[in-house]
Amino acid sequence: MSGALHELGVAALSRALAAREVSSVEVTNHLLARINAEQLGAFLHVGSEAALAQARAIDARRAAGETLGPLAGVPIAHKDIFVTAGMPSTAGSKMLAGYASPFDATVVARLAAAGAVSLGKLNCDEFAMGSANENSAYGPVRNPWDPSRVPGGSSGGSAAAVAARLLPAATGTDTGGSIRQPASFSGITGIKPTYGVCSRYGMVAFASSLDQAGPLARSAEDCALMLSAMSGFDARDATSAERAPQDFHAQMLQTREGATASRPLAGLRIGVPREFFPAALAVDVNAALRAALAVLEGLGATLVDVSLPRTELSIPVYYIIAPAEASSNLSRFDGVKFGHRTAQFADLAEMYAKTRAEGFGTEVKRRIMIGTYVLSHGYYDAYYLQAQKLRRMIADDFQQCFASCDLIAGPVAPSVAWKLGAQDDDPVAAYLADIFTLPASLAGLPGMSLPAGFGEGGMPVGLQLIGNYFSEGAMLHAAHVFQQATDFHTRCPAGAQ
Amino acid sequence: MPLTPQDVSRIAHLARLELKPDERAAMLGQLNGFFRIVEQMSRVDTRGVEPLYTPLSAVHAVALRLRDDVVTESDQRERNQVSAPAVEDGLFLVPKVIE
Numbered sequence: 049m050s051g052a053l054h055e056l057g058v059a060a061l062s063r064a065l066a067a068r069e070v071s072s073v074e075v076t077n078h079l080l081a082r083i084n085a086e087q088l089g090a091f092l093h094v095g096s097e098a099a100l101a102q103a104r105a106i107d108a109r110r111a112a113g114e115t116l117g118p119l120a121g122v123p124i125a126h127k128d129i130f131v132t133a134g135m136p137s138t139a140g141s142k143m144l145a146g147y148a149s150p151f152d153a154t155v156v157a158r159l160a161a162a163g164a165v166s167l168g169k170l171n172c173d174e175f176a177m178g179s180a181n182e183n184s185a186y187g188p189v190r191n192p193w194d195p196s197r198v199p200g201g202s203s204g205g206s207a208a209a210v211a212a213r214l215l216p217a218a219t220g221t222d223t224g225g226s227i228r229q230p231a232s233f234s235g236i237t238g239i240k241p242t243y244g245v246c247s248r249y250g251m252v253a254f255a256s257s258l259d260q261a262g263p264l265a266r267s268a269e270d271c272a273l274m275l276s277a278m279s280g281f282d283a284r285d286a287t288s289a290e291r292a293p294q295d296f297h298a299q300m301l302q303t304r305e306g307a308t309a310s311r312p313l314a315g316l317r318i319g320v321p322r323e324f325f326p327a328a329l330a331v332d333v334n335a336a337l338r339a340a341l342a343v344l345e346g347l348g349a350t351l352v353d354v355s356l357p358r359t360e361l362s363i364p365v366y367y368i369i370a371p372a373e374a375s376s377n378l379s380r381f382d383g384v385k386f387g388h389r390t391a392q393f394a395d396l397a398e399m400y401a402k403t404r405a406e407g408f409g410t411e412v413k414r415r416i417m418i419g420t421y422v423l424s425h426g427y428y429d430a431y432y433l434q435a436q437k438l439r440r441m442i443a444d445d446f447q448q449c450f451a452s453c454d455l456i457a458g459p460v461a462p463s464v465a466w467k468l469g470a471q472d473d474d475p476v477a478a479y480l481a482d483i484f485t486l487p488a489s490l491a492g493l494p495g496m497s498l499p500a501g502f503g504e505g506g507m508p509v510g511l512q513l514i515g516n517y518f519s520e521g522a523m524l525h526a527a528h529v530f531q532q533a534t535d536f537h538t539r540c541p542a543g544a545q
Numbered sequence: 546m547p548l549t550p551q552d553v554s555r556i557a558h559l560a561r562l563e564l565k566p567d568e569r570a571a572m573l574g575q576l577n578g579f580f581r582i583v584e585q586m587s588r589v590d591t592r593g594v595e596p597l598y599t600p601l602s603a604v605h606a607v608a609l610r611l612r613d614d615v616v617t618e619s620d621q622r623e624r625n626q627v628s629a630p631a632v633e634d635g636l637f638l639v640p641k642v643i644e
Contacts, residue, residue, distance in 0.1 A: 150625050244600075286609070360585070361586065364582050365586065367582075379561075384629075385637055395640055395642075399639070400561040404563070417557065417576060418579065421552075424556070436596030436597055438591060439596070476575070492599075492601060517604045
């Protein structure tokens with residue numbers, strides 16, 4: 049069955065492996081060959097030998113009769129924002145070129161313990177700052193649906209690799225939309241869980257009060273399997289949520305009370321925020337979203353009109369808070385303990401300033417400047433403190449909505465993926481395009497993107513679902529039901545068959 | 546009030562970032578472009594609103610977790626210094642700071 053191996057998602061591959069219709073070594077070799085031929089720029093590092101050793105070990109355990117978990121032998125790869133002991137970890141930055149981490153991120157270690165086979169590291173925007181994957185020091189990633197377009201960002205390598213059938217699933221991180229938006233632009237499924245569900249230990253820090261890890265895969269079911277293995281309390285992360293391990297796959301399969309075969313979402317109230325459908329929303333995105341909402345209604349859900357009045361305000365609020373935290377987090381890159389150091393300097397001050405000038409790219413510098421300014425004496429109250437108060441109001445707005453609905457639905461982005469270079473001259477224009485993912489990020493709520501149709505140029509359009517805190521199971525259930533009734537998530541870009 | 550070239554130099558110094566003259570000029574325009582969209586924030590009355598520094602505090606009381614005061618890490622000095630730009634005898638080397 050090797051011709052079709054790359055077409056299998058996590059769940060299908062897991063079943064084939066368990067039934068011993070295919071070995072982990074076979075599928076690993078098959079995908080490594082595809083990865084070595086890829087032209088998208090998705091991978092920064094391929095660890096063939098280590099991957100095959102992991103695959104062989106899993107096959108041997110299975111052959112010995114051991115009962116293994118659903119991810120055992122399933123090939124994945126990690127966004128290069130997660131540090132890995134056996135492979136270089138760059139965070140897409142020149143600052144960390146060749147950096148050898150002494151340890152694995154918790155998410156990496158947990159997936160390895162679950163038996164997932166890590167094939168390598170995936171390209172991303174530098175320090176996860178960007179929405180197009182054009183800010184990587186190692187070059188852009190191209191969208192498999194149209195190589196002249198961006199795959200979205202910052203988890204652009206993860207999204208492109210899954211969409212191009214190089215991997216059944218990949219890890220990503222989402223600070224202001226970096227899982228949901230590339231999933232939407234690349235026609236795949238991705239979930240950012242509630243803040244605190246996945247450990248941040250070993251994720252190169254961007255904005256600590258917003259950063260969250262999550263999976264990108266082809267379906268809600270595949271995401272559920274990945275998320276169950278990635279998540280859970282970790283004492284090494286000070287903001288890790290203290291709760292029992294979750295079986296998101298079982299939660300996803302749970303039928304709703306009052307559900308029937310033809311109306312599996314009966315009783316589910318889906319809030320549609322009017323601010324998520326502004327006049328500026330692209331016509332093709334609007335059309336795909338309206339059709340997707342109609343599908344959900346047909347499945348028994350009730351659509352409820354709700355309001356998130358501070359949606360537009362979430363842009364400045366986020367772009368104050370995230371750079372403030374980033375400027376603090378990135379102060380560790382000073383050329384002393386690890387990373388790049390400038391070659392020539394007269395004294396320590398010059399060493400710092402030149403090291404940072406050489407090691408950081410333009411967007412990272414811009415955000416460090418914004419963050420340093422809003423935290424500086426005399427500006428803190430007007431910008432940083434005001435933004436944190438508005439953040440509370442945004443979180444409260446969501447709770448008002450959840451008084452009348454169970455989930456919120458809307459677009460992920462105002463348009464389909466744009467052309468490479470289209471936003472080079474105007475960084476603020478890129479910030480504005482984050483409008484629909486930022487509110488949930490600021491509130492710490494879970495959000496996901498699932499394929500909901502196609503727009504201009506045949507490019508994918510994603511539907512965003514936002515749930516209340518720790519309601520990933522209900523979100524995955526609704527998404528799974530939607531994917532049972534639609535086939536957008538099974539569509540494959542030409543050339544990736 | 547828009548930022549001035551002097552402001553950009555001051556912020557770059559605080560951030561320990563050396564900016565070339567053309568970078569500084571571009572940065573000035575982009576920062577001012579950004580702060581134009583920030584203005585709408587000041588128009589919202591936030592008196593009496595508690596800042597939300599960490600999102601889970603919106604749902605439940607978040608206490609700082611302290612671990613037991615015991616040794617958890619073994620000596621990994623060599624491994625931890627593999628990626629250091631300059632080390633000698635297990636120490637990180639930096640330019641002389643005190644004459």
